[in-house]
Amino acid sequence: MYGIPEFRLPKTIVQQEIEGLKEMGVEIECNTVIGRSQTVDELFEEGYEAVFIGSGAGLPNFMNLSGENLKGVYSANEFLTRCNLMKAYQKGGDTPLQRAKRAVIVGGGNVAMDAARCAKRLGVGHVYIVYRRSMEELPARKEEVEHAMEEGIEFLLLRNPIRVLGNEEGWIRGVECVEMELGEPDESGRCRPVEKNGSNFVLEADCMIMAIGTSPNPLIRSTTEGLETNRKGCLVCDEQGRTTREGVFAGGDAVSGAATVILAMGAGKTAAKAIDEYIKNKQ
Numbered sequence: 256m257y258g259i260p261e262f263r264l265p266k267t268i269v270q271q272e273i274e275g276l277k278e279m280g281v282e283i284e285c286n287t288v289i290g291r292s293q294t295v296d297e298l299f300e301e302g303y304e305a306v307f308i309g310s311g312a313g314l315p316n317f318m319n320l321s322g323e324n325l326k327g328v329y330s331a332n333e334f335l336t337r338c339n340l341m342k343a344y345q346k347g348g349d350t351p352l353q354r355a356k357r358a359v360i361v362g363g364g365n366v367a368m369d370a371a372r373c374a375k376r377l378g379v380g381h382v383y384i385v386y387r388r389s390m391e392e393l394p395a396r397k398e399e400v401e402h403a404m405e406e407g408i409e410f411l412l413l414r415n416p417i418r419v420l421g422n423e424e425g426w427i428r429g430v431e432c433v434e435m436e437l438g439e440p441d442e443s444g445r446c447r448p449v450e451k452n453g454s455n456f457v458l459e460a461d462c463m464i465m466a467i468g469t470s471p472n473p474l475i476r477s478t479t480e481g482l483e484t485n486r487k488g489c490l491v492c493d494e495q496g497r498t499t500r501e502g503v504f505a506g507g508d509a510v511s512g513a514a515t516v517i518l519a520m521g522a523g524k525t526a527a528k529a530i531d532e533y534i535k536n537k538q
């Protein structure tokens with residue numbers, strides 16, 4: 256609901272799914288943050304016999320560039336939440352969103368395409384996608400790229416931002432970038448982008464949106480004893496979704512890192528079966 260825009264996934268479809276769950280007897284507690292309002296241990300104390308963690312990977316990554324904290328620089332999550340969930344596009348929406356003239360979106364995934372197309376719809380005059388590899392490695396779905404191009408988004412491939420430039424009032428005024436070339440494959444198997452010396456150039460911009468991936472939020476793992484995570488902060492599970500803590504199961508982006516809806520749904524179903532078996536065996 257917060258991220259994928261209405262023009263790609265209408266909220267009514269998501270709402271139908273939610274209503275279906277409610278009809279099956281699922282109770283939904285809104286405004287409850289596990290690890291703050293209540294801990295996993297407190298859920299067990301209340302009498303729950305198993306807990307499933309499907310908390311996603313909503314913590315945005317940044318590049319730690321100089322000037323990244325200037326006004327007008329957003330994570331894609333913040334930008335999309337303000338736009339989609341808090342309806343910044345309409346008068347009287349719950350949050351303001353600055354009307355920019357030129358926006359630079361950094362990244363090449365579906366989230367970058369969504370941020371670019373939302374920026375365009377919000378009336379941004381010129382929208383650039385800056386991606387450090389070539390079109391061949393760009394991870395967004397092909398249709399999303401085609402749609403973005405049709406809508407006039409300009410793709411600056413083999414380019415990488417190195418510094419955000421600001422004005423005296425602390426607002427972004429441009430992004431210094433460098434050209435890149437592809438070198439040897441890295442551990443992911445994709446060609447490593449290498450900076451071309453002396454290729455620096457400045458893109459004038461009054462908005463920058465970082466869409467370079469997200470990680471799982473550390474809140475639940477840091478407030479729950481015995482939950483092992485890997486070096487990326489993802490929960491460690493077996494194939495049935497059992498974590499390293501008895502009675503605690505997990506799945507989706509919190510385990511795999513940012514992935515897809517279908518994989519998260521599959522993981523939920525697998526874990527549901529394992530939870531059912533776990534509770535029956537306990538009894």
Ligand SMILES: Cc1cc2nc3c(=O)[nH]c(=O)nc-3n(C[C@H](O)[C@H](O)[C@H](O)COP(=O)(O)OP(=O)(O)OC[C@H]3O[C@@H](n4cnc5c(N)ncnc54)[C@H](O)[C@@H]3O)c2cc1C
Binds near residue numbers: 289474506
């Ligand atoms: C902009 C955007 C575009 C995308 N496009 C696509 C696409 O085209 N196709 C595709 O398949 N996938 C796409 N994805 C990815 C897809 O949305 C995710 O892979 C999927 O939603 C993961 O499901 P999940 O249930 O693991 O986590 P999420 O859907 O992220 O749900 C996690 C939920 O847990 C809540 N939560 C987090 N921490 C806590 C806590 N401590 N206590 C209580 N609640 C908590 C969060 O608020 C959130 O509501 C996109 C994602 C984004 C952001």
